[in-house]
Amino acid sequence: MPRFKYRAMDRKGAVTEGFLNAPNLASLTEVLRGQGQMLLSGIVAPEKASAAPGVPAAAAPPHAPMMRAKKVKGHAPTDAEIITFNSQLQLMVRSAVPIVETLQILSTQQTNPAFGAILKDITDAVTAGNSLTAAFGHHPEVFDTVFLSLLEAGERSGTLPHMLERISAHLAFKASIRSRAKSAMIYPAVVMGTAFVVVLGLIVFVLPNFAEVFEQFDAELPPLTVFLLFLSRSIRGYWYAYIALISLVVWRARVWLGDPRHGLMLETVLLGLPIVGPLITSIVLARVCRTLGELLSADIPVVKALDLTEATAGDVIFVRMIAETRRVVTAGMPISIGFTHCDFMPNMVPCIIAGAEKAGRLPEALAFLAGFYEGEIDVALKDFFAMLEPVFVVFLGVTIGGIALAFLVPIFKLGGIVQ
Numbered sequence: 001m002p003r004f005k006y007r008a009m010d011r012k013g014a015v016t017e018g019f020l021n022a023p024n025l026a027s028l029t030e031v032l033r034g035q036g037q038m039l040l041s042g043i044v045a046p047e048k049a050s051a052a053p054g055v056p057a058a059a060a061p062p063h064a065p066m067m068r069a070k071k072v073k074g075h076a077p078t079d080a081e082i083i084t085f086n087s088q089l090q091l092m093v094r095s096a097v098p099i100v101e102t103l104q105i106l107s108t109q110q111t112n113p114a115f116g117a118i119l120k121d122i123t124d125a126v127t128a129g130n131s132l133t134a135a136f137g138h139h140p141e142v143f144d145t146v147f148l149s150l151l152e153a154g155e156r157s158g159t160l161p162h163m164l165e166r167i168s169a170h171l172a173f174k175a176s177i178r179s180r181a182k183s184a185m186i187y188p189a190v191v192m193g194t195a196f197v198v199v200l201g202l203i204v205f206v207l208p209n210f211a212e213v214f215e216q217f218d219a220e221l222p223p224l225t226v227f228l229l230f231l232s233r234s235i236r237g238y239w240y241a242y243i244a245l246i247s248l249v250v251w252r253a254r255v256w257l258g259d260p261r262h263g264l265m266l267e268t269v270l271l272g273l274p275i276v277g278p279l280i281t282s283i284v285l286a287r288v289c290r291t292l293g294e295l296l297s298a299d300i301p302v303v304k305a306l307d308l309t310e311a312t313a314g315d316v317i318f319v320r321m322i323a324e325t326r327r328v329v330t331a332g333m334p335i336s337i338g339f340t341h342c343d344f345m346p347n348m349v350p351c352i353i354a355g356a357e358k359a360g361r362l363p364e365a366l367a368f369l370a371g372f373y374e375g376e377i378d379v380a381l382k383d384f385f386a387m388l389e390p391v392f393v394v395f396l397g398v399t400i401g402g403i404a405l406a407f408l409v410p411i412f413k414l415g416g417i418v419q
Helices: 025-034 079-094 099-109 113-127 132-136 145-157 160-217 223-237 239-258 260-272 276-297 302-313 316-330 348-359 362-418
Strands: 003-010 015-021 037-044
Touching: 003 025, 015 025, 079 099, 079 113, 079 160, 099 113, 113 132, 132 145, 145 160, 145 276, 145 302, 160 223, 160 276, 160 362, 223 239, 223 362, 239 260, 260 276, 260 316, 276 302, 276 316, 276 362, 302 316, 348 362
Parallel strands: none
Antiparallel strands: 003 015, 003 037
16 A cells, blocks of 8 residues: 655644555545545655554555646746636536536636646546645645635535635735735836946946046046946956856845844834835735635634734734734634734724624624725825835936036046146
């Protein structure tokens, strides 16, 4: 009987790994389901690996087929492709089309070969006896934990069409937040990139022409001009050293930010800024409230819902707040108490949650808060761009103007010498 190395998620959302004896992946799925766990992936373990002690194993042929998760080749599916697929899946399930036939049809319709291969793998896994959740769980890089949890809730409760509708809302919201975050970064990136290219062009290609004129007259040059001439010569002669230096700085910055303490320090500074802080807070709270509300509406236990929400928060400070909330809830206290453990949490949020908990309408309150902060994102983005425009105008004016003066002042001096 083959021995499997597996990854599974329990009802609290904790991911565990271990070894089990099972005839095939379908039997392994059922064994783990009986233990209250959801199979995420399973592969045949090497012969030396030992099964977890005390775990029952089913009897069956030793060479039963096994489904393996396939790696995504090419470009991963986009948000739009995943949303379209889920909408089609929801429609066909509501139309009572058999799930295997549905997956086969949708896998052949994909214009993205990588996504089509993923859906083909999911189809094969379901055909082999896996649950939908286990089959989709083979590809966590495409289908996140919230997607899988809502799918599992739909399978267990027999409300799969309704849960697919909730998944569509979750995917659309996630894509909207990601699009808004990208839009906030495009404008600064374009302006800074353009300024860098213009300044580099002036220093590398234009300034050397003036350097020859300055050297002919042997005139005393201003310090800024001397510095720019030195910078021009060094870039033209040792450009590879500058590339290496920039690469080193970027690498060190990523290492520095990878330290949780430094990440916490940076996010604390950003959240304290007048316009950037409210923008980040609105994005995170919209994501947290929407995710938690959807999970609770699907009757997923509060602790597991908080675990999954923590994984999607994307901000160290709010992740710690959600972890503290989970600890508070485990101790028997309400969610609203945990939401007060954050200096950047607006007072309105725990107050609304506290009232909703007493009224038994927490999912509705979280949906209201998510909608409110989605609207706040648009307001914060307008303020953000309104602030950036004068900042960039001043920055470009000082930078380009300084370089122009470095050219013109020596020229004026040379004009006086010639006269």
